[in-house]
Amino acid sequence: MTTRSSDTEGVTAESVAPSRREMNKQANRRAMADAAIELVRSRGAGNFTADDVAAAAGVSRRTFFNYFPSPESxxxxxxxxxxxxxxxxxxxxxxxxxxxxxxxxxxxxxxxxxxxxxxxxxxxxxxxxxxxxxxxxxxxxxxxxxxxxxxxxxxxxxxxxxxxxxxxxxxxxxxxxxxxxxxxxxxxxxxxxxxxxxxxxxxxxxxxxxxxxxxxxxx
Amino acid sequence: MTTRSSDTEGVTAESVAPSRREMNKQANRRAMADAAIELVRSRGAGNFTADDVAAAAGVSRRTFFNYFPSPESxxxxxxxxxxxxxxxxxxxxxxxxxxxxxxxxxxxxxxxxxxxxxxxxxxxxxxxxxxxxxxxxxxxxxxxxxxxxxxxxxxxxxxxxxxxxxxxxxxxxxxxxxxxxxxxxxxxxxxxxxxxxxxxxxxxxxxxxxxxxxxxxxx
DNA sequence: TACACTATGTGCAAGTTTGCACTCAGGGCA
DNA sequence: TGCCCTGAGTGCAAACTTGCACATAGTGTA
Incomplete structure (x- = not known):
């Protein structure tokens, strides 16, 4: 949440508060992955389309293909x-x-x-x-x-x-x-x-x- | 950031399914409005910044100003x-x-x-x-x-x-x-x-x- | 007063998502 | 066989979000 862009962080490791942009992308990726596993549970493997995943994740079909090459992936x-x-x-x-x-x-x-x-x-x-x-x-x-x-x-x-x-x-x-x-x-x-x-x-x-x-x- | 909110329809809504784009914008607008009212409750009017609202809503400060001219608005x-x-x-x-x-x-x-x-x-x-x-x-x-x-x-x-x-x-x-x-x-x-x-x-x-x-x- | 600091508000370029128009492959059907 | 339909996958332009720089204003402080 906190977007303190100042790199004055005491911790040197990988916890360098990601940018808003990166957070949004990860949120979308996660939403699609969650939607996919939800669909595979409810309909079975192979019985859902890219459209289904995208719609359930709240993104467009095109965006889905920007992230993944196929519904299963x-x-x-x-x-x-x-x-x-x-x-x-x-x-x-x-x-x-x-x-x-x-x-x-x-x-x-x-x-x-x-x-x-x-x-x-x-x-x-x-x-x-x-x-x-x-x-x-x-x-x-x-x-x-x-x-x-x-x-x-x-x-x-x-x-x-x-x-x-x-x-x-x-x-x-x-x-x-x-x-x-x-x-x-x-x-x-x-x-x-x-x-x-x-x-x-x-x-x-x-x-x-x-x-x-x-x-x-x-x- | 995207939440599949139940759009509480009171009565009739001959709503023609809005585009993904429109839905995203409304979700952002709503998120900011909700964040703002939450902040005004917890900190009182005038005690929160545009940054606070944006961060709580999961958008950038710039996006906040794309929608609203000021934190109160x-x-x-x-x-x-x-x-x-x-x-x-x-x-x-x-x-x-x-x-x-x-x-x-x-x-x-x-x-x-x-x-x-x-x-x-x-x-x-x-x-x-x-x-x-x-x-x-x-x-x-x-x-x-x-x-x-x-x-x-x-x-x-x-x-x-x-x-x-x-x-x-x-x-x-x-x-x-x-x-x-x-x-x-x-x-x-x-x-x-x-x-x-x-x-x-x-x-x-x-x-x-x-x-x-x-x-x-x-x- | 001068200075540092914080927050508002805006312009602009770059990154991301979306709509749309395709092409292609496979299955059902006359 | 040929036609229709559905869904995968892609290219591209337009819409939207974000980061960043900058101008401005108010506030506290030496």
Whole structure:
């Protein structure tokens, strides 16, 4: 709200009060993403048009296409939301800690349970709809790159993790693969039940998958 | 910033779905007007800046000045709201009915009690603040013109009320004067108390004032 | 008085959204 | 098959919002 354009901020980090313009854009993007997930819930994947999303989000059809290449792609925003929510937890881990620990701890603490729920919901929807599956794969991949960059930015160049160029990408890829495995198994077991109990089970599966990863798969 | 507000239609609204552009503008205008009345409540008249209103409404300071010439003037929107709410009631009166009756009946039925409350609240604020008083006078005057036009549009050219060019303007002016008298007396009696009981009293005063008018002041 | 500070109000350029007119692809139907 | 309709996706100009610079006015202060 406060638009103090003066850059006299004590905090140096990323909390540099975004401009009105940026806020408006994010609000629109969010509105469209929310409208899209609402529509996919009420009508099912593939049963809503770009017009529907735009109208529900309160923007024009043209504006929708300024942001997203297709109605389904708007859902990918929620996957990025998940990341935006987890990254601060990651950044808060002690700097000396091994990267793999920081990452798994951050993911385990999972900021907002509602985000896990939405992620699980989208994962489930992707199973039934090839269109959505493709977009989601793309979103997960973008997420991997984003995390790799975030880790590289944070890591001390002398950190063992940066001694080998494969280390971080392999780690991130492994974490994502483990998460996907957990989601997949959860889906197989529960059929996508989104009740708190079921989601709790998903959380357990995630932790178990991360456990395998952490121990180097020495079962 | 965009809220899908329920556009509380009092009676009939043969509204042709306005364009996205028009909807956005109205949403912004409404947001600023609401922010302004919220600020005048929390900080008092004259104790808030254009920046405050803009920020609270989610628009830039510049946009605020695109709509309103001053922080106070944003409040005038609420007076026009009152009209927009009453006019449909007026249009619904039987066409044969004398205009004075249609008008007083419509005002008496008073669509949304919350609107009467806001109008009374603003009336009260204007007493204390000359700046606001001026803007409000202007708003009431604009409202008079608007109503005169609305009546002329609706009236059969053969209607007695249009036989003399002074008739409608004099009528509308008298109605407004009576309403102001009622508001003024209400304010004197209650000090601007906005409780339901007090507002009910205001309603009685309005009806009484209209009664005088209706009878040609033959007490 | 001179100065700093805050807030109003406006002009202008750049960024964003919108309306509209397309093109293209796919499905239903005579 | 050919036609019609719906929806995706795009280019472009016009409308709207925003950031910024600037002029102006009022207020407190040394």
């Amino acid at each position: 708007a859902l990918a925003v929620h996957i990025e939301d998940f990341l935006d929510n987890v990254l601060p937890y990651f950044h808060q881990r002690p700097t000396g800690e091994p990267v793999v620990e920081s990452m798994l701890q951050a993911l385990t603490e999972l900021a907002d349970p509602a985000l896990l729920e939405r992620t699980a919901e989208l994962f489930q929807l992707a199973e039934d709809n090839p269109q959505m599956h493709r977009f989601q794969l793309e979103a997960w991949t973008r997420a991997e790159y984003k995390i790799v960059d975030a880790i590289d930015d944070r890591l001390d160049p002398a950190d063992p993790a940066r001694q080998h160029p494969l280390f971080v990408p392999a780690l991130v890829g492994s974490v994502f693969a483990s998460a996907r495995a957990a989601l997949s198994e959860w889906l197989r077991r529960t059929g996508g039940d989104l009740s708190p109990a079921s989601l709790s089970g998903l959380r357990e599966l995630l932790i178990a998958a991360f456990g395998h990863l952490r121990s180097g798969f020495h079962n | 944003a409040l005038a929107v609420h007076i026009e709201d009152f009209l927009d709410n009453v006019l449909p009631y007026f249009h619904q009166r039987p066409t044969g009915e004398p205009v004075v009756e249609s008008m007083l009946q419509a005002l008496t039925e008073l669509a949304d009690p919350a609107l009467l409350e806001r109008t009374a609240e603003l009336f009260q604020l204007a007493e204390d603040n000359p700046q606001m008083h001026r803007f409000q006078l202007e708003a009431w005057t604009r409202a008079e013109y608007k109503i005169v036009d609305a009546i002329d549009d609706r009236l059969d050219p053969a209607d007695p009320a249009r036989q003399h060019p002074l008739f409608v303007p004099a009528l509308v002016g008298s109605v407004f004067a009576s309403a102001r008298a009622a508001l003024s007396e209400w304010l004197r009696r209650t000090g601007g108390d906005l409780s339901p009981a007090s507002l009910s009293g205001l309603r009685e005063l309005l009806i009484a004032a209209f009664g005088h008018l209706r009878s040609g002041f033959h007490n």
